[in-house]
């Protein structure tokens with residue numbers, strides 16, 4: 001059983017200007033774990049990668065919805081789920097290889113998953129062609145969750 | 151605009167600032183390429199001192215400009231990256247451009 005101490009769910013419109021908004025929301029939620037500046041930058045970078053992938057790859061010809069779910073697990077761990085109902089990834093293992101990209105012409109570096117993997121503690125990617133992709137990341141922070149009233 | 155350009159003939163310095171993500175990179179790319187193609191410098195220097203955040207879109211931005219400038223044999227260098235930017239550059243194998 002997960003010991004969930006706090007949570008938040010949101011749906012954002014997949015417009016590129018919302019990349020910054022998603023980063024801000026997640027870092028505001030993570031602030032209750034009293035993270036270091038470096039931990040916050042790592043989390044922001046990982047979120048930016050996952051959200052940008054939804055905007056750029058999942059919904060190539062339209063603006064779709066991005067579903068974000070955040071949890072504080074135990075005293076020190078942040079859980080981040082970023083999900084889309086887009087085109088999906090045919091071969092997840094291959095997509096996660098550093099430098100692999102299906103959009104070199106738009107100057108993608110193929111580093112998004114590598115960033116998520118190296119900046120967070122755990123990364124899991126589930127995807128089904130035609131129905132969407134779910135990215136789950138967790139990171140244990142050095143600060144700790146302050147028990148609040150009620 | 152989060153790019154300031156300084157051109158001294160052979161060298162184009164791009165002072166970047168703010169947050170570089172996919173949204174911001176599109177405009178930066180357009181602006182830098184206009185000047186690159188007009189002046190065809192031997193070196194482009196990216197000054198990252200004002201950059202507070204960057205994701206892999208910033209790597210795409212640097213790599214794309216290197217592709218443009220190498221069209222006439224030009225080179226690129228990076229100055230003043232903060233720790234997160236440095237980490238991102240190392241992940242992409244671009245730390246050798248930092249001077």
Ligand SMILES: Nc1ncnc2c1ncn2[C@@H]1O[C@H](COP(=O)(O)OP(=O)(O)OP(=O)(O)O)[C@@H](O)[C@H]1O
Pocket residue numbers: 049053054057058059084086087088089095096100101102103107108109110111112113114133206207210
């Ligand atoms: N949410 C998604 N929906 C559909 N395809 C995806 C999704 N996320 C990633 N992909 C696929 O996986 C590939 C690798 O993703 P990754 O983020 O590592 O690199 P990139 O987005 O191509 O480049 P970068 O992130 O460096 O700009 C993408 O090129 C794309 O084909």
Ligand SMILES: [Mg+2]
Pocket residue numbers: 049052053108111112113206
């Ligand atoms: Mg990506």
